[in-house]
Amino acid sequence: MVKAVVGDEPHLKAFEETLSSSSPQAQVGLVVGKLSASSDRALVYSLLPTPPTDAGAPPCSLRASSSSSSGAKPKTSKGPSASAPSLEFDVDWIAEHARQVSRMLLGGMSVIGIYIWASEASFKATSPAVLSQVIRVVSHAWYGSGFDERLLIHISYSPRRWACRICEVASGSLRPCDFKYSKLLASLQTFRCTYNFEIRLTVVQAEPFKTVILKAINHLTEEVQNAKSLIDGDLFSEVINISTEGLHQVDFLVPFKNDVPVEECSLEGVAGLLRFAGSVSALAYLGPKESIAEAISDLKADIITSLRSRLDIILDEADDDSTTNDLESSPSQEATQVIFHELREPYSFSFPTRVLIPWLAGSYVCDYLQQSETTEDAMERCKEVISLETDVDKSSIIEPESVAVSATLESFWDVVTGASSRAPAGSSLKDSRCGQTDDSRRRQGTNLNILAAIFALLVALLVGFIFTFPARWNS
Structure with a gap:
């Protein structure tokens, strides 16, 4: 309270x-x-x-x-x-x-x-x-x-x-x-981290783009929350002491994944595989008289909210493009309209990248750039949204993410070992299994023919040896 x-x-x-x-x-x-x-x-x-x-x-x-707008005499009041x-x-x-x-x-x-x-x-x-x-x-x-x-x-x-x-x-x-x-603002402490991640999840045929990415972010949230923290190279504990000056570097240690969720083990209805990977640059500010644990919690939350912000930007842009009826669809609109079970080749999509813009007393705000945007576009949005009073030098804008966050969707045919990525459109999982059965039968028939030919050759050599060897022995 x-x-x-x-x-x-x-x-x-x-x-x-x-x-x-x-x-x-x-x-x-x-x-x-x-x-x-x-x-x-x-x-x-x-x-x-x-x-x-x-x-x-x-x-x-x-x-x-209402009394004055209707022309009625206002009531007297003290x-x-x-x-x-x-x-x-x-x-x-x-x-x-x-x-x-x-x-x-x-x-x-x-x-x-x-x-x-x-x-x-x-x-x-x-x-x-x-x-x-x-x-x-x-x-x-x-x-x-x-x-x-x-x-x-x-x-x-x-x-x-x-x-x-x-x-x-x-x-x-x-x-x-x-x-x-x-x-x-003058007493804020700054904590920064760069979080690299890569997760793979199965995609069900009926799942839309937003649901698939949110599922990936939810899995990543659990991973981040369970991560241990290193602050300036020291393992975080409740009794850790850090200096109040300068920037504090935080690294997250993610535990090994020893088990796989049950729903990820089933191939029923699977349309493909999602590879969600990239690098997120996160910052958190700690106010006076606050614990270090809050800074770690805020830093973890910033990683997740940053990814959700990028997803919202993609969805907003796709909605804007659909209302304007452009002749050429934008990358965001194409990504949100992907039908996973119809994919025959891997489909990759890059998310907006984060940039940091100076704000108050050494603190920063952030914005996200699409592939076709520049830092000037971010500056214009910041001036409109948060009322930046002074012009910011372009050189002071930081672009900390060297590796973009991306989502790669691989079709079911590329996931299953031995399946053809050029399967005919509209073929189902059942059809593919039938096709694989026919192929195996053909391969078995070919192998039997080869074995029969080899056996016949060996028999011929043996018979020739039997008739030739006694003649030579008698001579």
């Missing part, structure tokens, strides 16, 4: 000044930070305003009260919020912004709530149910969070003050909590 919220003072103060100078009537955005499992504190690193919609409309605006306009939100657009931001955040950072810039009167005039709805869709916009609490930060400009509330996602209830400042 979150009891106190700590915000990064330099960044949040500067953000408040920017809001004051621009003076919008209302604004909504996302809170980027961390909800710690081992602490009752929530850490706030940054506030990111939600950009205008594609139509140019603000995601948060003021709506006049509170200032009786005639104040309430806040109106584009919930779907805010949720999409949360999804895009979450995709760009590294381990130890996530979207943990929303902030609202509005007057005290307008904030009080807004129904708590409306505020809870916005927080709920933001919390559901991304996977991998086990917390049932989110933050609601209200920055009031009339009067000027900050207030923080905790929202219970399940019930929608709001409760106040303490808010204070500290220097968080």
